Amino acid sequence: MEKNKTSEDSIKILNRRSFIIIIVGAILSFIVSLRLFSLQVINFNFYKKKSVENKLSIKLTPPLRGDIYDSKKNLIAGSSSLYEFAVFKNLSKDHFQEIKKLDSLINLNLNFEEISKQLKKYNEYSGFSLSRASWDQIVEFEKNKFLFNSIKIIESKKRFYPYQNFSQIIGYMGQPTQSSELYPKGVFHLEKSYEKHLKGTPGKIFSEVNAKGKTIREISIEKSIKGNDLDLTLDLSLQNYAQSQLPRNKKGSIVVISVSDGSILSMNSNPTFDAQIFEDRENNKIQDLLNDDQKPLFNRAFSGFYPPGSVFKPISALVGLQRNLIDPQKEVFCKGHSSLGDRNYYCWKKKGHGKVNLKKAIKESCDVYFYELAKKTNIDHIASLSSNLGLNKEYDIGLSNIGKGLVPSKKWKKAYLEESWYQGETLITCIGQGYNQTSPLQLATLYSAILNGGKYPIPKLDKNTPTKFTGKLLNNEHQKIIVNSLNAVVQEPRGTAHKLSISNPEFVKIGGKTGTSQVVRIKESEREDDQYKSKEIDERFKDHSVFVGYAPYDKPKYIASVIIENGGSGSAVAAPIAHKILDFAFKNNV
Amino acid sequence: MFKEFKSIFNLNWIYIFILLIIFWIGEINLYSAAGGSLDPWASNQLIRFLFFLPLFFLVIMLEPKFIFNFAEIFLILVLIGLITTLIFGYTGMGATRWIRIAGFNLQVSEFTKIALVISMAKYFHKLNAEKTIGLFKSILPLIVSVIFFVLVAIQPDLGTAIIILALGLVVIFYAGIKLIYPLISIGIILSISPILWTFLKPYQQNRIQIFLNPDLDPLGRGYHIIQSKIAIGSGGLKGNGFLEGSQSSLDFLPEKETDFVFAIFSEQFGFTGSILLISLFFIMFLIPVLKTFKLTQAFNKIILFVLSFKIFFEFLINISMTIGILPVVGVALPFMSYGGSSLLSNLIICALLLNFMSINEKKRMFP
Numbered sequence: 001m002e003k004n005k006t007s008e009d010s011i012k013i014l015n016r017r018s019f020i021i022i023i024v025g026a027i028l029s030f031i032v033s034l035r036l037f038s039l040q041v042i043n044f045n046f047y048k049k050k051s052v053e054n055k056l057s058i059k060l061t062p063p064l065r066g067d068i069y070d071s072k073k074n075l076i077a078g079s080s081s082l083y084e085f086a087v088f089k090n091l092s093k094d095h096f097q098e099i100k101k102l103d104s105l106i107n108l109n110l111n112f113e114e115i116s117k118q119l120k121k122y123n124e125y126s127g128f129s130l131s132r133a134s135w136d137q138i139v140e141f142e143k144n145k146f147l148f149n150s151i152k153i154i155e156s157k158k159r160f161y162p163y164q165n166f167s168q169i170i171g172y173m174g175q176p177t178q179s180s181e182l183y184p185k186g187v188f189h190l191e192k193s194y195e196k197h198l199k200g201t202p203g204k205i206f207s208e209v210n211a212k213g214k215t216i217r218e219i220s221i222e223k224s225i226k227g228n229d230l231d232l233t234l235d236l237s238l239q240n241y242a243q244s245q246l247p248r249n250k251k252g253s254i255v256v257i258s259v260s261d262g263s264i265l266s267m268n269s270n271p272t273f274d275a276q277i278f279e280d281r282e283n284n285k286i287q288d289l290l291n292d293d294q295k296p297l298f299n300r301a302f303s304g305f306y307p308p309g310s311v312f313k314p315i316s317a318l319v320g321l322q323r324n325l326i327d328p329q330k331e332v333f334c335k336g337h338s339s340l341g342d343r344n345y346y347c348w349k350k351k352g353h354g355k356v357n358l359k360k361a362i363k364e365s366c367d368v369y370f371y372e373l374a375k376k377t378n379i380d381h382i383a384s385l386s387s388n389l390g391l392n393k394e395y396d397i398g399l400s401n402i403g404k405g406l407v408p409s410k411k412w413k414k415a416y417l418e419e420s421w422y423q424g425e426t427l428i429t430c431i432g433q434g435y436n437q438t439s440p441l442q443l444a445t446l447y448s449a450i451l452n453g454g455k456y457p458i459p460k461l462d463k464n465t466p467t468k469f470t471g472k473l474l475n476n477e478h479q480k481i482i483v484n485s486l487n488a489v490v491q492e493p494r495g496t497a498h499k500l501s502i503s504n505p506e507f508v509k510i511g512g513k514t515g516t517s518q519v520v521r522i523k524e525s526e527r528e529d530d531q532y533k534s535k536e537i538d539e540r541f542k543d544h545s546v547f548v549g550y551a552p553y554d555k556p557k558y559i560a561s562v563i564i565e566n567g568g569s570g571s572a573v574a575a576p577i578a579h580k581i582l583d584f585a586f587k588n589n590v
Numbered sequence: 591m592f593k594e595f596k597s598i599f600n601l602n603w604i605y606i607f608i609l610l611i612i613f614w615i616g617e618i619n620l621y622s623a624a625g626g627s628l629d630p631w632a633s634n635q636l637i638r639f640l641f642f643l644p645l646f647f648l649v650i651m652l653e654p655k656f657i658f659n660f661a662e663i664f665l666i667l668v669l670i671g672l673i674t675t676l677i678f679g680y681t682g683m684g685a686t687r688w689i690r691i692a693g694f695n696l697q698v699s700e701f702t703k704i705a706l707v708i709s710m711a712k713y714f715h716k717l718n719a720e721k722t723i724g725l726f727k728s729i730l731p732l733i734v735s736v737i738f739f740v741l742v743a744i745q746p747d748l749g750t751a752i753i754i755l756a757l758g759l760v761v762i763f764y765a766g767i768k769l770i771y772p773l774i775s776i777g778i779i780l781s782i783s784p785i786l787w788t789f790l791k792p793y794q795q796n797r798i799q800i801f802l803n804p805d806l807d808p809l810g811r812g813y814h815i816i817q818s819k820i821a822i823g824s825g826g827l828k829g830n831g832f833l834e835g836s837q838s839s840l841d842f843l844p845e846k847e848t849d850f851v852f853a854i855f856s857e858q859f860g861f862t863g864s865i866l867l868i869s870l871f872f873i874m875f876l877i878p879v880l881k882t883f884k885l886t887q888a889f890n891k892i893i894l895f896v897l898s899f900k901i902f903f904e905f906l907i908n909i910s911m912t913i914g915i916l917p918v919v920g921v922a923l924p925f926m927s928y929g930g931s932s933l934l935s936n937l938i939i940c941a942l943l944l945n946f947m948s949i950n951e952k953k954r955m956f957p
Contacts, residue, residue, distance in 0.1 A: 006887055032868065035915050040822060041861055
């Protein structure tokens with residue numbers, strides 16, 4: 001029995017080895033504890049953050065876009081919620097098959113080719129909107145929901161434009177083009193330039209998700225913040241009225257601005273379009289619109305540039321007065337033409353105006369008077385005063401494709417046509433033909449500058465921008481002479497627009513200037529002649545009819561600038577339209 | 591074959607108490623791993639525990655002499671079991687680890703550990719060495735250990751195989767091999783480890799590479815380690831509180847009820863809870879170990895020491911895996927990981943420990 005007992009020495013060895021193993025075990029435990037200390041105490045914040053990031057999902061909810069109002073708080077662009085079918089590329093590889101399935105289940109008439117083209121460049125995590133979902137379609141979809149992994153119904157916001165006549169100013173919205181953009185954005189005119197102001201802030205739904213991305217619960221909701229509203233200077237009734245006054249079958253434009261602060265009260269262009277078709281994604285209509293050779297997207301009020309014709313004459317007169325080139329009382333004899341070198345420059349009135357002083361020259365729009373003035377003047381003086389009075393300027397009022405136009409000068413001609421200036425060109429420029437290019441909005445501003453005595457308010461569309469004045473003061477005497485002459489155009493017999501005060505005596509009394517913008521060189525004598533309109537001339541080659549007027553003539557409040565392309569003479573077509581519009585604005589106190 | 595019934599009153603009740611506490615912590619943990627639900631893990635594990643209790647007491651009541659006599663038989667039984675597993679085994683998750691016995695899926699490799707330790711204890715007891723043991727006398731147990739290592743490793747179950755080999759080596763070391771041999775072995779292993787690397791399966795190589803740098807594959811194979819570290823790290827000093835572990839309740843943590851169960855625990859109970867758990871396991875390890883110093887029979891000493899060490903060793907390996915200081919090789923956390931074979935084998939070990947702790951060596955036991 002004794003020998004079966006383990007020896008004393010062996011027991012000692014076993015006990016010694018025990019200690020070694022216990023110590024090793026203790027050291028290992030200590031290492032593990034140190035590591036836990038490092039993870040849980042020292043680097044706690046790092047792992048806590050990782051853990052929070054793991055489980056949080058942020059879903060954005062679209063904000064309502066700011067509304068756009070006219071000056072009297074009539075809504076002209078608003079937003080509403082709607083539901084759409086949207087495909088999320090990241091949710092299923094078979095998303096395209098599912099789109100086809102959806103189309104056959106619910107007759108959506110989707111254009112697969114177009115969708116596949118757009119889907120390719122689309123961010124895979126934001127839903128690509130396929131089509132609006134009506135209530136019946138939503139019900140049908142929900143019944144078959146299990147068939148679709150990548151298609152969901154999402155809430156989105158939609159713009160609506162109740163008045164088509166504002167489309168050319170408000171512009172429209174487009175789909176996001178970059179993956180960083182989540183929602184439709186303004187792509188034209190005010191919708192584009194006021195994007196930041198209007199778009200608002202998306203809401204955030206923070207929710208806890210599991211490893212598969214399924215929402216377990218919503219933690220907090222930050223409501224979306226509606227974009228800022230935009231109040232415009234435009235007047236709904238005037239805008240609609242002016243549009244109705246533009247001849248349906250003619251291209252043309254009307255701009256009405258306020259004399260006191262430069263507010264644009266209405267701004268129309270014909271033909272026009274309906275911005276709603278972009279929101280409703282009526283692709284056929286959009287295609288027709290883009291292919292229309294009448295260019296309805298083109299707003300003639302600020303993108304259309306024409307030779308101003310005789311409405312330019314006050315600038316020439318002012319240069320003459322400022323430079324002491326003319327005495328307003330001194331008469332020039334108009335025999336129907338003026339010669340420079342071996343060339344004759346004709347007055348529109350073939351038989352001549354006879355003795356003409358400055359007032360009569362403006363009132364009856366005598367070209368010879370201005371030819372004589374032009375012979376003494378320098379084109380650069382004309383150019384510099386034009387720029388002072390609002391021409392040759394691009395107004396920064398949030399409109400797309402707003403142009404600068406052209407006021408010719410020696411330097412300009414050298415730079416662009418690489419030719420020196422000819423005196424004959426000064427003659428043509430002084431009556432508003434030649435290289436001169438002005439937009440209807442610029443002409444309205446020019447007359448505002450004249451009526452305001454040189455320092456004029458910069459045109460504005462945003463009601464909340466402060467009125468800013470620019471320009472140089474004119475000599476008070478000179479300004480009075482010009483304004484008196486402009487009043488005489490309508491108010492005195494033989495004025496080129498005197499017919500207005502005879503045919504509509506009950507209308508507000510206005511002043512203004514007629515103009516005819518030459519498209520092709522026709523007989524000089526036929527310009528400004530009322531009979532012109534009856535002449536059989538190919539429509540395309542007829543001159544543009546121009547009129548810039550203001551009302552009331554003694555205390556100007558409104559300026560209307562009208563151009564009717566290929567309309568003929570200013571007095572026959574544009575002037576009566578301007579008179580009606582000024583009367584409407586005055587009577588309705590817009 | 592069995593002891594007298596009254597010997598049950600001589601059991602170490604402190605040890606039983608600690609065992610119950612650890613098991614209960616495991617139950618609470620499985621409950622929280624299921625997001626505050628007994629179903630599917632906590633209730634199943636409890637049923638298994640209750641089902642295994644009779645066997646637990648049966649083992650406690652076994653005569654140590656019976657265990658001594660049948661040591662080789664146990665070893666042959668697990669050998670047959672392992673070979674059967676390899677041939678007829680039930681395959682799951684790319685490995686053939688289980689055989690079906692009476693409607694249960696049994697993982698024979700778990701019981702290999704016990705049988706190997708018992709038979710090696712008998713071997714060294716019979717050797718009855720006077721002093722430290724030479725290389726020649728250690729060869730046989732070493733070969734046997736390696737055979738079992740290989741049989742389990744080709745299932746493949748590298749984690750269990752490593753534990754088996756490690757236990758074999760610990761027995762040889764504990765029994766008193768000359769210190770020079772382990773030191774030489776460590777030197778050799780370090781120098782040939784690059785060759786061993788080529789013997790590893792690609793997924794095992796991957797696991798080790800990703801262990802060294804989990805960010806190599808954050809959503810693939812590195813995912814386990816990264817998510818486990820996030821869970822544990824976000825527990826902080828005090829933990830997120832019971833059922834408040836977001837990493838686990840939101841399914842970010844894979845295998846959270848088995849190999850990564852410690853992450854669930856640590857996320858909820860933090861550094862404080864983790865240290866408490868380590869302390870509990872360490873005390874559980876020390877209680878049988880302290881008893882060995884009073885014993886004079888090598889067989890009793892080896893069984894008590896090495897089997898107690900086995901539980902603590904597996905505990906350390908498992909949490910080292912979850913905190914990223916060892917590669918993920920698949921070692922369960924004793925009494926806390928969900929799984930029947932691991933629970934049964936650990937309960938048998940505890941029963942053996944309780945049995946041997948109550949030994950009265952004044953009686954002659956072994957030939």
